Amino acid sequence: MPRQARLDAPGTLHHVILRGMERGTIVTDAPDRAAFVARLGTVATATGTSVYAWALLPNHAHLLLRSGPQGLPQFMRRVLTGYALAYNRRHHRVGHLFQNRYKSIVVEEEAYLLELVRYIHLNPLRAGLVPDLARLAWYPWCGHAGLLGHRTPAWLDRAAVLAWLGATERAALRAYRAFLRAGLPLGRRPDLVGGGLVRSLGGWAAVRAVRRRGERVHADERILGSDAFVARMLAAGDARQRGQRTQGHRLREAQGLLRRRCRQARVTLAELQGGSRRRRIATLRADLAVHLVTQLGLSLAETARQLGVSTSGIAKAVARAEKA
Numbered sequence: 001m002p003r004q005a006r007l008d009a010p011g012t013l014h015h016v017i018l019r020g021m022e023r024g025t026i027v028t029d030a031p032d033r034a035a036f037v038a039r040l041g042t043v044a045t046a047t048g049t050s051v052y053a054w055a056l057l058p059n060h061a062h063l064l065l066r067s068g069p070q071g072l073p074q075f076m077r078r079v080l081t082g083y084a085l086a087y088n089r090r091h092h093r094v095g096h097l098f099q100n101r102y103k104s105i106v107v108e109e110e111a112y113l114l115e116l117v118r119y120i121h122l123n124p125l126r127a128g129l130v131p132d133l134a135r136l137a138w139y140p141w142c143g144h145a146g147l148l149g150h151r152t153p154a155w156l157d158r159a160a161v162l163a164w165l166g167a168t169e170r171a172a173l174r175a176y177r178a179f180l181r182a183g184l185p186l187g188r189r190p191d192l193v194g195g196g197l198v199r200s201l202g203g204w205a206a207v208r209a210v211r212r213r214g215e216r217v218h219a220d221e222r223i224l225g226s227d228a229f230v231a232r233m234l235a236a237g238d239a240r241q242r243g244q245r246t247q248g249h250r251l252r253e254a255q256g257l258l259r260r261r262c263r264q265a266r267v268t269l270a271e272l273q274g275g276s277r278r279r280r281i282a283t284l285r286a287d288l289a290v291h292l293v294t295q296l297g298l299s300l301a302e303t304a305r306q307l308g309v310s311t312s313g314i315a316k317a318v319a320r321a322e323k324a
């Protein structure tokens with residue numbers, strides 16, 4: 001069955017789950033964790049992405065965010081590609097670090113924003129990385145400490161979350177702590193991360209009841225929300241998809257860019273794609289590699305095909321640009 005297109009538009013609330021390749025490790029030590037969080041913050045600030053909750057675990061991570069003007073795929077590409085390249089360099093490894101397709105769930109804000117903040121911030125406790133809420137309050141690899149006001153990063157939208165909980169900061173923090181404690185017995189919450197009907201209806205009991213009554217309910221594995229919300233998101237997604245650029249459009253745009261830049265630099269397309277190591281051509285090729293990956297959204301492999309070099313060469317060019 002083909003993959004469904006992602007549902008996204010600027011300002012959409014998403015629960016993003018990303019996992020290591022074959023459930024492998026994505027952070028090995030504190031420097032890795034610090035690098036991941038720093039990149040998350042840098043890209044969130046640069047793209048106008050609002051982050052409400054996050055948790056980084058050894059082999060996966062959760063993010064609750066509102067996509068900025070450039071959309072979710074651009075944000076995630078910049079975070080994951082840059083971090084994976086840095087991780088591979090540091091640990092002298094090659095190959096994919098993350099599963100090829102992260103999971104993103106569009107969220108109905110009124111019903112689920114606070115539920116997901118709690119679910120995400122309790123992840124380190126459920127995973128046994130901290131023993132209790134007292135230690136979680138100072139755990140650096142999760143957004144809970146930031147919401148409490150302990151070393152809050154500038155990119156965490158603390159004010160927006162607390163506004164849902166109380167009229168003053170003191171009242172909001174009191175309500176937040178109580179809300180978190182009440183979530184401890186709830187466990188892993190399949191109603192928040194399970195299949196489409198399970199999420200939309202709030203659990204398997206509700207699914208079975210609806211089926212017994214023979215009712216038709218809108219549900220989609222990409223959406224967490226009520227029947228009406230799911231219907232609205234699907235309709236909006238269909239409309240957006242009709243107007244989105246296809247992969248073919250992106251390739252045509254990339255090829256047009258290559259021709260324009262070659263004319264400006266007074267080199268031929270054959271010279272650019274022929275592997276020449278002349279400084280002027282190599283510099284142009286590296287600049288185009290970064291643009292095709294980070295701005296047009298081409299994969300490393302497709303960018304390599306367009307520029308006539310290896311995928312590893314494209315990865316190195318992007319890594320150098322990210323480092324700079």
